[in-house]
Amino acid sequence: MKKTIFEIFTCDDDTNITEFLKFFIMKHFGEGYRVTTMNRCQELLGMIEMNERVPDILIMDINLKDGNGIETVKLIQKNHPKLKVIYLTGIINYATSIFETNPAYFLTKPIIEDKLIVAIEKVSKEIEFENNDSFIIKTNGSEMKLYRREILYVESQGRKLNLHTISGKRTEIYEKMDAIQEVLGATFVRSHKSYLINMKYIIERTNQEFCLTNGEVLPISKPNLKEAKMKFISYLGDA
Numbered sequence: 001m002k003k004t005i006f007e008i009f010t011c012d013d014d015t016n017i018t019e020f021l022k023f024f025i026m027k028h029f030g031e032g033y034r035v036t037t038m039n040r041c042q043e044l045l046g047m048i049e050m051n052e053r054v055p056d057i058l059i060m061d062i063n064l065k066d067g068n069g070i071e072t073v074k075l076i077q078k079n080h081p082k083l084k085v086i087y088l089t090g091i092i093n094y095a096t097s098i099f100e101t102n103p104a105y106f107l108t109k110p111i112i113e114d115k116l117i118v119a120i121e122k123v124s125k126e127i128e129f130e131n132n133d134s135f136i137i138k139t140n141g142s143e144m145k146l147y148r149r150e151i152l153y154v155e156s157q158g159r160k161l162n163l164h165t166i167s168g169k170r171t172e173i174y175e176k177m178d179a180i181q182e183v184l185g186a187t188f189v190r191s192h193k194s195y196l197i198n199m200k201y202i203i204e205r206t207n208q209e210f211c212l213t214n215g216e217v218l219p220i221s222k223p224n225l226k227e228a229k230m231k232f233i234s235y236l237g238d239a
Helices: 015-032 043-049 070-080 093-101 113-133 177-184 222-238
Strands: 006-011 033-037 057-061 084-090 105-108 134-139 144-148 152-157 160-167 169-173 187-194 197-198 203-204 209-212 217-219
Touching: 006 015, 006 043, 006 209, 015 043, 015 113, 033 043, 057 070, 057 113, 070 084, 070 093, 084 113, 084 134, 105 113, 113 134, 134 169, 152 177, 160 177, 169 209, 177 187, 177 197, 187 217, 187 222, 197 217, 203 222
Parallel strands: 006 033, 006 057, 057 084, 084 105
Antiparallel strands: 134 144, 152 160, 152 197, 160 169, 187 197, 203 209, 209 217
16 A cells, blocks of 8 residues: 655754754655654664654764764664665765665755755655555464565465565465465466566576576466467566
């Protein structure tokens, strides 16, 4: 479901900056955004760890009086790896270190309003895309969020399905192939009764197999050949 409220945390030891960010974001973007301001790394960590309140977007200063913003983000991303971080700093020397945390954007002080708008719009669109791209599965008695774009292919093994991801990890679930095919949608092709493939990662098709970007080769069965061929050709035309 598309998210209508974006939760933003701002963390900077300069109160003038956090108050400016809150005022400007609320004024420019309106009611679709909710802004919470903090001035210490420990305050931010406490808000997330103790209250289990995680923002969609974190605007984070790098050099605070009570700690390093990059190291603070690393701690948060251990449990919340999808957190979108916009870094804010007046010290360019720190710029190379931010990439250890997969930053969404980088802004310098003093803040240029037009660039702040671009940063928030860019990150908001990324979040909306991910929300539309995500789905929930149940595994081992718990729920897990996965993203369609990260799934390389689905393999059926008896009563179980193995979801192979582009990172090399596998997630095992109890589900029927027809059901997961409906969830994953039109960018996946059924090449075989045991395989459902993300066409984004197919680099070559023959009459007997699909070759994937990771080097794996998956079979195309005769009953599935015509439909798989037409679906892949159609996908290439739309890509």
